[in-house]
Amino acid sequence: MLAGLVAIPALAETVGWPEKAELKFGFIKLTDMAPLAVAYEKGYFEEEGLFVTLEAQANWKVLLDRVIDGQLDGAHMLAGQPLGATIGYGTQAHIITAFSMDLNGNGITVSNDVWQAMKASLPEQDGKPLHPIKADALKPVVEAYRKEGKTFRMGMVFPVSTHNYELRYWLAAGGLNPGFYAPHKGDTSGQLQADVLLSVTPPPQMPATLEAGTIHGYCVGEPWNQQAVFKGIGVPVITDYEIWKNNPEKVFGVSKAWADKYPNTHIRVVKALIRAAKWLDENDNANRAEAVKILARPNYVGADEEVIANSMTGTFEYEKGDIRPVPDFNVFFRHNATYPYYSDAIWYLTQMRRWGQISESKPDSWYLQTAQKVYRPDVYAAAAKALIDEGKMSAADFPDFENEDGFKPPQSEFIDGITYDGRHPNTYLNQFPIGLKDGDRL
Amino acid sequence: MVTMTLPDWLAPYRDLMRGKAGPAQQQAVLRQLVWPLLGIALFLLLWHWAAQNIQTSLGQFPGPATVWEQTQALYQEHREGRQREAAFHERQEKYIETRLAQQPDWQPVRRDYTGAPTFFDQVGTSLITVMSGFLLASALAIPLGIVVGLSAGVHAAVNPLIQIFKPVSPLAWLPLVTMVVSAVYTSSDPWLAKSFLTSMFTVTLCCLWPTLLNTAVGVTSVSSDLTNVSRVLRLNAFEHVRRIVLPSALPMMFTGLRLSLGIAWMVLIAAEMLAQNPGLGKFVWDEFQNGSSQSLGRIMVAVQVIGLIGFLLDRLMLALQRFLVWDKSAAQR
Numbered sequence: 001m002l003a004g005l006v007a008i009p010a011l012a013e014t015v016g017w018p019e020k021a022e023l024k025f026g027f028i029k030l031t032d033m034a035p036l037a038v039a040y041e042k043g044y045f046e047e048e049g050l051f052v053t054l055e056a057q058a059n060w061k062v063l064l065d066r067v068i069d070g071q072l073d074g075a076h077m078l079a080g081q082p083l084g085a086t087i088g089y090g091t092q093a094h095i096i097t098a099f100s101m102d103l104n105g106n107g108i109t110v111s112n113d114v115w116q117a118m119k120a121s122l123p124e125q126d127g128k129p130l131h132p133i134k135a136d137a138l139k140p141v142v143e144a145y146r147k148e149g150k151t152f153r154m155g156m157v158f159p160v161s162t163h164n165y166e167l168r169y170w171l172a173a174g175g176l177n178p179g180f181y182a183p184h185k186g187d188t189s190g191q192l193q194a195d196v197l198l199s200v201t202p203p204p205q206m207p208a209t210l211e212a213g214t215i216h217g218y219c220v221g222e223p224w225n226q227q228a229v230f231k232g233i234g235v236p237v238i239t240d241y242e243i244w245k246n247n248p249e250k251v252f253g254v255s256k257a258w259a260d261k262y263p264n265t266h267i268r269v270v271k272a273l274i275r276a277a278k279w280l281d282e283n284d285n286a287n288r289a290e291a292v293k294i295l296a297r298p299n300y301v302g303a304d305e306e307v308i309a310n311s312m313t314g315t316f317e318y319e320k321g322d323i324r325p326v327p328d329f330n331v332f333f334r335h336n337a338t339y340p341y342y343s344d345a346i347w348y349l350t351q352m353r354r355w356g357q358i359s360e361s362k363p364d365s366w367y368l369q370t371a372q373k374v375y376r377p378d379v380y381a382a383a384a385k386a387l388i389d390e391g392k393m394s395a396a397d398f399p400d401f402e403n404e405d406g407f408k409p410p411q412s413e414f415i416d417g418i419t420y421d422g423r424h425p426n427t428y429l430n431q432f433p434i435g436l437k438d439g440d441r442l
Numbered sequence: 443m444v445t446m447t448l449p450d451w452l453a454p455y456r457d458l459m460r461g462k463a464g465p466a467q468q469q470a471v472l473r474q475l476v477w478p479l480l481g482i483a484l485f486l487l488l489w490h491w492a493a494q495n496i497q498t499s500l501g502q503f504p505g506p507a508t509v510w511e512q513t514q515a516l517y518q519e520h521r522e523g524r525q526r527e528a529a530f531h532e533r534q535e536k537y538i539e540t541r542l543a544q545q546p547d548w549q550p551v552r553r554d555y556t557g558a559p560t561f562f563d564q565v566g567t568s569l570i571t572v573m574s575g576f577l578l579a580s581a582l583a584i585p586l587g588i589v590v591g592l593s594a595g596v597h598a599a600v601n602p603l604i605q606i607f608k609p610v611s612p613l614a615w616l617p618l619v620t621m622v623v624s625a626v627y628t629s630s631d632p633w634l635a636k637s638f639l640t641s642m643f644t645v646t647l648c649c650l651w652p653t654l655l656n657t658a659v660g661v662t663s664v665s666s667d668l669t670n671v672s673r674v675l676r677l678n679a680f681e682h683v684r685r686i687v688l689p690s691a692l693p694m695m696f697t698g699l700r701l702s703l704g705i706a707w708m709v710l711i712a713a714e715m716l717a718q719n720p721g722l723g724k725f726v727w728d729e730f731q732n733g734s735s736q737s738l739g740r741i742m743v744a745v746q747v748i749g750l751i752g753f754l755l756d757r758l759m760l761a762l763q764r765f766l767v768w769d770k771s772a773a774q775r
Contacts, residue, residue, distance in 0.1 A: 017545065022553055029731050040556075046533060049541065051553040056728055058718045069624050071636060204731035211499055227733055231499040298519075298740075299558030302732025 014386040015271070016264040018049050023265070026057040026066060026075035029204050029301045030221040031312055032102045032250050033076045034291055035276040035332060037300045042279060044272035050265070056299070059202040060158040067255055068093040074269065076101060077253035080160030080348050082374045087349075089183065089357050090159060094256035098379035099270050100338050101250040101277075103331035106163055106240040107225035107316070108170060110138070110217035111210055115235040115319070117141045128322055132242035132415060135174020142176060142195055145216075155201035155209060155218035159190060162249055164198065165351040166240045167219035171196055172434040173243075173416035180356040182442045190355065192442065207233050221249075222311040222330070223303045229317050230307050236318050238415075241326055245413035246335055248344035259379070270383035274338055275392060281333035288313050336399050340380055342406035343422025345371035350425045354435035361438050367425040377406055504739035509746065512739040520560040527555040561725060561740075565747060568710060568721035571638060572755075575645025576706045580699060582646070583653035587698075588683060590654070591661025591691070608651040612644050612709040616716055619643045637719035644713045649706035656698025660691030696763040703759055707752045722748055 023045075027033040036054055039045050045052040057063040057075070064081055066072040068091065082095035110118065118137045122129040145152045156164040159181075168178040179194025181187065191197050201209045206218045211233045218224075219240075228234040240247055252273060259266045279287055292312050296305040310317055316326040331337045346367045352358045381401045387393040410421040418431050426438045436442070454470035457463075486506050493505035504512070538550040559567065590597045620640045627636060664687055672686045714723025726744050729737045 017541075017548075021551070022556075043533070046537065049537065051534075051556050053556045054558075056718075056731070058727070062718065071624075204733060207499065207733065233499055296734070297558075298729065298732055298734070302728065302734055302737070304734045307734075 014389045015267045015382070018265040018268050019262040020073070020265050021049055022051050022053075023073040023269070024053045024055060024071070026055055026063045026072040027300075028060065028063060028076060028202075029056055029303075030076075030105075030250075031223055031295055031301055031308055031330065032105045032221055033300065034280055034295060034312075034330075035101055035252075035273050036076055037294050038279055038291060039272040039276035041294050042276065044275045045269075048268035048272050050268055050272065054299075060161065064091060064093075064095075067095065067253060070255075070258070073258060074252060074254040077251050078158055078161045078163075079248055079251045079344065080162065080165070080352070081158070082251060082253045083345060083348050083370065084160035084352065084357070086374050087352075087358065087370060089352065090188075094373075095253045096256050096259055096374055096376050097251040097253045097340055098259075098266065098376040098383070099252040099273050100248055100340050100344065101252055101273075101332070103246045103249055103335060103337045104239065104241045104328060105249050105311070105330045106166060106219060106221045107236040108167060108217065108219045108238050108240075109206075109210070109225045109228045109234045109236045111213075111234045112232070114138070114141055114216050115237070117144070118237070129319075131238070131318075131324070133237045134415065135171045135176055137174070137237075138171070139174055139176055146195075151197050152195070153197045153199065153215045155206055155215040155220070156198055157203050157206075157220055158200055159188065160348075160352065160357070162240070162247070162348075163219040163221070164190075165348065165355075166243050166247070167198060168351070168355060170219075170238065170243050170415065172432065173414075175434075177434050178355070180436070180442055182356055182359065184359040185442070190357075192356070207231060210234050223301065223307045226307050226310040226317060227303060229310075229320055230304075232320070235320075236316070239316055239326060239329060241328060243415045244411075246328065246331065246337075248337075248341070248347070251340070259376075263379075266379055267383045267386065270379060271387055274333075274380075274383060274387060277333040277338045278393065278397065281331065281337075285314060285327075333397075338380070339399055339404075340375040340377050340406075341408055341422075342368060342371040342375055342377075343408045343420075345375045346422040346425050347420060350420075350429055353425075354429055354432060356436055356442055359441065361426070361436075361440065364423070364425055367422075371406075375406070377404070498738065500733060500738050501735045504742045508739040509742045512736060512743045515736070516561040516740065516743060520562045523557060523560040523563070526557050530555050530557065559720060561744070564720065564722050564725045565751070568714065568723070569751070571641045571714075571719075571721060572645060572703075572706050572710045574638075575642040575710065576649060576703055578642065579646040579650045579702060579706065580653055583650045583698075583702070584657055584695065587654045587657025587695070588661050588687065588691075591658040592683075592687070597658065597662075604651060604654060607647075608655075610648070612648045612712050613716060615644050615647045616640070616713055619647070620717060635720075637717065640717055641710060641713050641719045641721065645706045645710050648709040649702040652701035652705065653695065653698040656701070657691060657695045660694025660698075661687050663694070664690045692767045693763075696759065696767065700756060700759045700763075703755050704752065707748075707755060711748055 025036055027036055040052055040054055055072070057066065060078060060081065063072070063075050064077070064085065067075050068085070077097070079100070082097050085091050085093045085095045118133070118141055119129060121137050121140060122133060124130060142152045154167060156167050158164065171178045176195045177193055178196055178198055179191040181190045182192055199215070201215065201218065203220050203224050206220045206224045207228045209215050210218060210228065217234070225236040229236065254266065280291055289309070292305055292309045295301045295308050295312070296303065301308060311329050314325060314327040314329060315323050316329055317323045349358070349367050349370060353362065384393070384398045384401070388395055407422050410419050412419040414420065418428070420428050429435065430437045451474060454467040457467050458471070490505045493503040496503035534553065541548055542550065590600050623636055623639050623643065627639060668686050668690060672682045677685060710721065711723040711726070713719065714721040715727045718724055718727065722744055726741050729740045729744070
């Protein structure tokens with residue numbers, strides 16, 4: 001209905017006609033797929049002459065495979081997926097991205113029992129636990145499990161997922177070793193030397209798996225942390241915003257071959273997605289309530305509106321009743337959230353190296369070259385310029401393309417206080433007490 | 443002159459209408475109407491009671507009332523979906539007009555609606571897929587079954603394979619079928635969707651066996667009198683099969699076909715759930731993943747519809763059997 005009101009404007013000729021008009025994009029049922037749903041429902045795809053079908057996928061692996069074999073033209077992806085695939089971790093395929101879908105949006109949830117055990121040692125303020133909660137508080141719980149001869153298990157959504165790296169980052173910052181990968185020895189479990197065993201569970205199944213007792217906690221995107229609170233299954237202890245302020249999250253990935261074959265289509269897709277992202281953040285998130293209604297439809301995320309609204313409208317509920325403002329919990333456009341920064345790509349690569357998914361140490365130049373192979377700010381800039389020419393956006397909405405080198409200034413708002421500078425990945429890696437450093441090999 | 447004959451089961455009601463209410467009619471009405479209705483009513487009560495006592499993390503287990511509510515909601519969504527579709531086509535016409543004004547040499551292409559399929563669309567997809575898979579399976583199994591039944595040698599050769607492949611679960615076939623279809627079927631503008639083909643072939647592979655086996659048994663058990671008649675008449679092989687073997691084997695073949703269709707329907711839902719191929723199975727899986735407070739109710743609607751369709755498919759085969767087989771008593775129940 002929404003799209004029905006949008007008249008089709010003159011199809012500006014700044015970008016050529018789409019080579020392929022019928023497209024199918026995959027997504028996982030998470031609120032950060034919102035730019036895709038909005039671009040569809042608001043008619044942005046159609047205004048680009050694109051007839052898009054959006055299709056929910058069973059899990060991240062299926063989604064990636066279907067992009068590689070061409071059943072999907074593109075998909076909502078974990079930022080680590082195009083990078084992992086391109087360097088050949090897991091599946092080998094050249095995947096690229098020209099559009100980052102959002103910042104933040106994840107949380108770490110533990111079961112009620114674990115929360116009760118953690119809560120005892122947490123400092124309080126006004127009768128509520130003091131945030132952010134570090135994994136230091138989890139450490140005694142994990143040790144107690146070990147004394148009883150039990151393993152402490154946590155879920156994340158995919159081996160190269162943001163969630164895997166965030167969970168590992170949080171655990172390691174609290175002195176817990178989340179374990180290493182050793183693909184050169186054929187060990188891809190990521191559990192070598194681990195204090196906490198991490199394993200893969202698809203996002204929508206997280207609450208059910210936690211409820212079943214298979215795992216004791218998890219790191220996942222929304223609405224699956226808030227779902228746990230609503231259903232009384234578990235308690236979110238920290239959001240990724242507190243682990244790394246304004247961390248890059250999902251990307252929109254397509255295969256390199258597809259992008260080479262359909263360059264105009266690619267730019268037009270990015271145009272539509274940029275507009276959708278802007279709509280989501282416009283006027284201080286004024287459209288979020290409408291976005292929640294769209295996402296709650298069964299063909300998109302499908303969870304209850306109130307659950308989705310909890311995080312999408314700038315609050316986050318920790319322990320039941322402990323609702324706190326997190327205005328930037330989901331950022332879709334501001335802070336140049338959609339721009340594909342090389343430094344974001346390099347951070348993911350450092351984490352792949354840190355945990356052994358990249359077995360050999362690599363020179364700094366390799367990090368940049370790999371980032372440039374996968375992240376495509378040129379396509380983004382072409383889309384942005386077209387939007388500016390058409391008067392749909394202004395230059396102020398975007399980074400200054402003439403002088404943009406793809407590196408964010410060094411960032412220091414991490415939970416462990418370590419500074420990240422994308423130009424010096426090895427220096428960054430050498431600062432971590434837990435994790436592989438330059439020259440290490442398992 | 444056309445004579446209308448009532449089906450047997452309707453006769454007691456005709457008699458009742460004509461004022462003939464004897465013990466025979468009462469018995470029939472009890473058996474056909476009262477007992478089944480009582481059974482269903484009891485089931486609904488039990489279901490309602492049990493549902494109230496099961497609390498899941500997605501809320502109360504859906505009872506009959508919730509299911510009825512969700513059925514209406516799904517129908518409403520279906521109607522809204524149709525309106526969206528109409529609006530989509532309208533916008534598309536406008537797009538074509540605008541683009542033609544700018545690019546007169548462009549060949550307009552009209553695209554299918556890109557919105558999400560509704561519940562009823564999914565039912566349709568599943569029905570088409572199951573019938574395709576079943577027809578393909580029958581087309582393979584019946585001729586093969588006849589050959590196996592006629593020749594002891596072929597039977598000996600094929601039997602071990604049948605015995606080994608018969609118990610394989612659809613969940614085991616699916617990954618193989620998916621990979622093979624992806625590898626072999628690589629048209630850039632496919633006429634049939636890959637997802638349809640994988641569902642269909644999985645169904646075929648799983649529901650081949652009952653028809654094959656039963657056809658073979660049916661063919662083997664043709665009475666020797668009839669075979670002798672065929673010899674005396676010097677029927678050629680084709681005529682022998684057509685006039686002697688097929689008619690005698692038909693009841694057994696239909697037993698196989700009915701089993702096959704039942705299996706096909708069960709396999710299809712499982713395959714759709716696992717592979718996320720369009721259809722009722724995907725609907726169920728999507729709802730499970732949605733985890734909304736309505737999800738269980740909607741899944742329950744799907745369960746009822748799956749059951750109902752399975753039942754109707756079986757009745758359809760039975761009707762076909764009644765129509766085709768000379769021995770009507772073989773087509774009971």
